[in-house]
Amino acid sequence: NAGVTQTPKFRVLKTGQSMTLLCAQDMNHEYMYWYRQDPGMGLRLIHYSVGEGTTAKGEVPDGYNVSRLKKQNFLLGLESAAPSQTSVYFCASSYLRYPFNNEQFFGPGTRLTVL
């Protein structure tokens, strides 16, 4: 199993450009998440999904959109990139198991620079 994979690994954008980050998981997980990691800030949740066709806002959703058309894929879009979106982006997934669970499995990250 590949686990959680992210594409691309690195990207440099100019201000105002758009791009889509792809996350794929082969563990049949229900839940998927997008985080950004900035120095000294830990990880902050951007958007998440609790199943195919559903998405919800996290802590820092502004400037991002997401889609989950297939259970195994979670896409993060930047419509008009800004320098403040320079960060490392991580995708994660987790399974559903009552009443306790939510150990998350992380991808390797995408390092994005916006000039």
Next chain:
Amino acid sequence: SQQGEEDPQALSIQEGENATMNCSYKTSINNLQWYRQNSGRGLVHLILIRSNEREKHSGRLRVTLDTSKKSSSLLITASRAADTASYFCATGGNAGGTSYGKLTFGQGTILTVHP
């Protein structure tokens, strides 16, 4: 806002010594988890402790949880150079409830183990 506050921010020890990292949080939780991140890589889940547990062991890891003080500690015994990494605590809710398995991460502790 970040739920977890970790202490210390950085820790430098010699191989063979024990490393202790602390995490404090603000609101009630369902479970608390610890993750490890090697430089330039994604996070890897280490251990999960539920709110009704006080201590848990996994190999050289020992985690304690004090819900009355809203704090947790991670002890790594007999540290090795390969333990050099950043360690994050994350607090979570019940995946079956409205938290949808979301985690809130602390800023992390950078551990350096010298050979």
